Amino acid sequence: MNPNNVYAGHSSEIVPTANLRVCRKERRVLTAYLGTCVGVILLDPVNQVSGLYHILLGRSNLQGHVSNELIYAESGLPLFVGEMLKNGADRENLQAVIAGGGFVGHATVNDFSLNIGGQTADHVHRFLEKEQISIIYSETGGYFNCSLTLNCFDQSFQVEPIGREFAELSVKPETLTKDEILHQIQRIKPIPQVALKIIDMINTEKASLKQIASEIRQEQVLAARVLNLCNSSFYSPGYPIDSIDRGIVLLGERRIMLLALSIITEMYFGHQSAGYSMVKGGMFIHAFQMAVTSEKIASMSGQVSRETAYTAGLLHDIGKVVLDQHMVKNQTYFYRNVYNGNKTLLEAEDELFGTTHVSTGKLLAESWHLPESLRDVIAYHHTPQLARHTPELTYIIYIADLIISRFQVGLEFDRISATPLTRALDVLGLGRDSLPEIIEFIPQNPEKFFQNSRESNS
Template sequence: MTHHIVPSGSFAISSRKPALPSGQEETMEAYLGTCVGVTLKDDQAKLGGLIHILLPEPTGTDIPFEPAVYATTGLPLFIDKLCSAGASKDNLTACIAGGALVGKISEQDLWLDIGGRTTEAVENILREQGVWVDQIETGGLSVYRMALDLQTLETKIEPLLTPPEQIVETRFQLGKKDLADAIHNVKPIPQIALKIIRMLENENYDMDHVAQEIRKDQVISAKVLNFANSAIIGAGTSIDSIDRALIVLGERRLFQLIVSVTVEIFFSQNRAGGYSLCKGGLFYHALATAMTAHEISVFSGRGQPDIAYTAGLLHDIGKIALDQYVMKDGPFFYRSLHKEGLELCKVERERFGLSHTEMGAMLAQKWDLPENLVDAIRYHHKPDFAAIDRQLVTIVYLADLLMASFKVGQQLTLPDSTYLQEALKELGLHPEQLTVVIDRIPRTVFDISMVHL
């Protein structure tokens, strides 16, 4: 099986491939929440492709313009590229998927229906271009996998999560011993990361001492250099030593890298089948949330970007301790979240007696993390309850919500926009600026699942 993932804000085109042996396939794929995916094919020219669209139109923000990000600029370009490759517009047929709601909305909250506006823009363009739409699965709160079979150029649109054949009711709550065992069995975040987190909080550190500590650990050193040379960082030059990384990236960026790779070691305890929908899913979501939280802090002028990054990276640590129990109880979680539309923390409390946010706060306190980070971990689903640093908690809430909506396919969750309007207000942003915030999500976030540290 060969699956070519098309990240948000890009498109790919291919000629039809020769038939493969039975049971094998080669596909182009996109995982779609609020984003919209469009496949186009010309059977006569034996050409097809897929575009993964983030927003309906450009927002006018100051980031570099990339036309494939938006329906109004990306879809016409996609059609032109297909026709330049030999397709005929008269022979094109399309399929559309995605466009889910950011959260449950009322008529007064239609500004939240970004996916619906993107879908509408796509349909208008295809109508104007005379392209026939063969299949459409859009709207609601569903998450889809869209796949273009490169042997047949046929499109398959299916829910990312398939319902379990049978749900066995094995209701239980974790007792004190279960909680103690769950916490005890979690391998802690490496000490070097905890040191750096505390130093960033106090802004009191000796960079030479940090570099010396990293050099002592060959595993962490290798992971830091691997990450520093990845497309996610985009250093633009080869980095072959910790000292070189310090020169090229600077102290604060290097700190982020070190904390990220050590947290990845912590998240490696997680396996697909519990909270994760893919190998490394929890870490990929954490890293994407961290990068987005950093950008939200910079854009809004609220909080400290470095602290926001760290809080985003750590916000779901409680899931590691509870993952073994979710893995045993997957069908119940599927039904509760995706059939009944219940909020994740509510389902966890019903099943286990506590949520991943409460478990995460217990771990953070055990490791003596700063109180503002404990606050962000405990309340990132309910920022109104924040007791220490409401702006930090709000930034993490918004980053987590956006990743649950626009970077799907990594973990078992649904976006909860209950506090969205209040969150934007807390950060000094108007509802109409939500699309600008989304537009400013670092583009490399959408490639994170392709990075191996």
């Protein structure tokens, strides 16, 4: 649901994962998009204070320091209650609404063992019971992504399946011919040489780091954006970084190369909010979250270099760039068909467009002469059992994509089958207990620091 359409005269805000908002009576609408995450609303109808909290996991699996307490129900819910009281609520008036924690998509054996959302919802229930906060509405579990919306003015709330706004009738898209797809690929700007050199360096270790660094220095816009990212809260070592050379000393040559590649990738995914992106820049946010999460899985598994996994995470969905214009035009029909038909993304693309983003990605990767390992990832990240060259890398990208599609709902459109999950974990030598550690590592709100870096360059 788009809150802008429904609540005229109200400002609207999306509450991202591991975030909460509390309001007194004001014309404001808060929405959380939930897959396996759990959303909680607290209301004090007497003092007219209300809030919405978007929870990632039940409790921390990490030993020691927790970087963001709002990730977990266990540490975040007491903060949420505290924030309500600070804003004028009385503890004895509090009421709760819970939603999310779904399996999402086709339910398979793997979905049930991946029932992390159910565990988070259990944590929330136990906390509310202990605090004697009554639950006035609960809609958890199920197989669909949903939105949880709170109107802070009258304290009304809604839980709705995502995709309801695509209910209107529209015309079935024309399937694309082979010529149209090739024409579209030709229109895409060729990948810059410096990006190919970075990819080559990561894959073969042949290209010279020094030479690449000097090329980044010469590309002034690129260099400035890299510096901004180096100084963002995400990467900053605590000292100002005012030149690429200093960035190399403080963060390492490889990190600088990966940041440059991230910025080049952003150029392809753009900032639009239609098509595959469901919010402004959604496709790139997904690519960046994928890069960081894939790097983490590679380091846990030890079978693939971290840099290779980061690069593959950035580029795995590059085929969506080829189809995005077609998707923009046919978005309503497409989304309606997928949500109502409960299809995977590949099934829906194949049926409605006559091709898939993995097929167009493979063609684009070939035309860019990307290495075999990356072509494999681009072609098989939804069906990793078919990968031929580097199955371990493709399984890493598959796991990251599966998890992100369920915990970072509402950014970009995807729906991935959980069937190959058992095999993926086996190939990588990872247990099921490693999943929460990976989920905790997904960067929350990366759009914020990319946005800052864009603004300071405009």
